[in-house]
Amino acid sequence: MDLSDARWRKSTRSNGQGGNCVEVADNLSGVVVVRDSKDPGGPVLAFGPATWRAFVARVVHRP
Template sequence: MYDSDLTDAVWRTSIRSGANGNCVEVADNLGAVVAVRDSKDRSGPVLAFRPAAWATFTASLKHGTSAA
């Protein structure tokens, strides 16, 4: 479980986000979690991942393997 207070989150837009508005924002400065949200709905839901799980997921994307 993580603290749902994201006040200190520093959001950055994914470098893979396109100009078509399909953007993901990531806050990885929170320590215990990496937070992910849709940049079109910044007040909407936020997904939270453990840093190791997020690293595994992003590595699988870089290498073209499935994280599922």
């Protein structure tokens, strides 16, 4: 997967303390990708846009 055009943004829940930091790029056609900001060259998880929206909705609106 070519990620050269990905525009990564860090989660607002991430902090500068070296803890769990997630970056998301949702500007690519047909896919949303997620990575660990501490390991930008490491593995990337890829989701379809509908799956990503469902995940975010569930996390934001958890009971």
